[in-house]
Amino acid sequence: GAVVSQHPSRVICKSGTSVKIECRSLDFQATTMFWYRQFPKKSLMLMATSNEGSKATYEQGVEKDKFLINHASLTLSTLTVTSAHPEDSSFYICSARALTGPPNTEAFFGQGTRLTVV
Amino acid sequence: DQQVKQNSPSLSVQEGRISILNCDYTNSMFDYFLWYKKYPAEGPTFLISISSIKDKNEDGRFTVFLNKSAKHLSLHIVPSQPGDSAVYFCAALGPSGAGSYQLTFGKGTKLSVIP
Numbered sequence: 656g657a658v659v660s661q662h663p664s665r666v667i668c669k670s671g672t673s674v675k676i677e678c679r680s681l682d683f684q685a686t687t688m689f690w691y692r693q694f695p696k697k698s699l700m701l702m703a704t705s706n707e708g709s710k711a712t713y714e715q716g717v718e719k720d721k722f723l724i725n726h727a728s729l730t731l732s733t734l735t736v737t738s739a740h741p742e743d744s745s746f747y748i749c750s751a752r753a754l755t756g757p758p759n760t761e762a763f764f765g766q767g768t769r770l771t772v773v
Numbered sequence: 774d775q776q777v778k779q780n781s782p783s784l785s786v787q788e789g790r791i792s793i794l795n796c797d798y799t800n801s802m803f804d805y806f807l808w809y810k811k812y813p814a815e816g817p818t819f820l821i822s823i824s825s826i827k828d829k830n831e832d833g834r835f836t837v838f839l840n841k842s843a844k845h846l847s848l849h850i851v852p853s854q855p856g857d858s859a860v861y862f863c864a865a866l867g868p869s870g871a872g873s874y875q876l877t878f879g880k881g882t883k884l885s886v887i888p
Contacts, residue, residue, distance in 0.1 A: 661816065689876065699817070699862065699878045748816045750876070764809075764816040 658682055659751045661765025668739055668772055676734045676768045678749030684729035685751035690722075693746040693767075702747075705732045739772040746770075776800045777865050779879035787887050792850040794882050796863030799844060803865035803877075808837060808848045811860045811881070820861075821848070853886045860884070 658681040668674050678688055686707050691699040703713045703724050711724035721743075723735040732751075736743055748767040778797045786792045796806075804825040809817035823830040823837045823846065830837050836849045850857055863879040 701875065701877075704875065746814070763819065767814070767816040769814060 659685075659749065659763045659765045661749050661768055663768060664766055665769045666771070668770070670740055670772055671738055673735055673737045674739055674770060676736075676747055676749070676770075678732045678734070678751065678765050680730045680751040680763070683751075685732075686729065687752045688726060688732040689750045689752075690724060690732075690734050691748045691750070693748065699748060702734075736770065739770070741772045744770055744772045775880075776803075777863055777877045777879040779861075779863055779882050781882050782880070783883040783885070785885045785887060786853045788855060789852045792848075792853045792857065792884055792886065794848040794850075794861050794863070794884065796846050796848075796879055797844060798846075798865050800865065800867055800877075801844070803867040805866040806837070806839060806846050807864045807866065807876070808835075809862040809864060809878075810857075811862060817862055850884075853884075855886045855888050858884055858886045 660679045660681055662677045666674055688705045690702045692702050693699050701714050702717045702722060703711045705711045705724045705726040707726045707729050713719045721737055723737060726732040732749065734747060746767050746769050749765045751763055776799050807822040808820040810820050811817040821830060821832050821835045821837050823839050825841060828839050834850055837846060839846045848861065860881040860883045862881045864876045866876055
């Protein structure tokens with residue numbers, strides 16, 4: 656099946672530094688990638704939708720200057736958490752969609768990245 | 774306003790019995806539904822899906838039922854196995870305001886299968 660690789664799986668960084676998370680679709684072209692954040696005991700919350708070659712669409716309440724998303728190719732999207740603070744510590748997950756629209760639409764997820772800001 | 778609701782945060786089932794996980798939604802524009810299984814510290818794994826034009830989809834031990842008039846879907850696992858213990862997310866796919874499709878997730882139900 657389709658594989659989405661997310662890297663790194665875990666990262667610890669100092670407050671004030673920036674962290675980049677990569678999401679790659681390994682065996683298909685992903686025109687759209689999604690970035691989610693999971694808070695403890697809560698559902699995945701969509702942060703932004705990333706379309707190849709265009710600016711990302713951010714959900715309400717997500718700071719676009721803090722969470723920079725780049726989807727430079729059909730197989731790679733990156734999320735950069737800039738000037739990270741302890742409250743940014745969370746589990747970040749990407750997903751990629753190979754086809755647009757139902758009924759043959761499935762989102763394939765990366766393994767997730769556990770970010771800890773100290 | 775939560776558009777996809779999983780009202781049971783947890784469920785315990787005896788091994789070999791049936792597990793039924795429920796999901797309700799409010800947005801009539803959703804036209805495709807998916808169930809994901811998630812282990813701790815891992816990304817969700819796709820499990821099974823159903824189009825809104827169907828009312829049942831079966832894959833091995835997993836069956837998803839959709840009642841469109843009630844805006845309700847359920848995931849049945851039979852027989853339940855200890856390895857099924859995980860958090861199950863219901864997700865609905867529909868058009869977003871930005872012109873693309875968007876997945877909306879429920880909060881998840883933690884299933885514990887007791888040996």
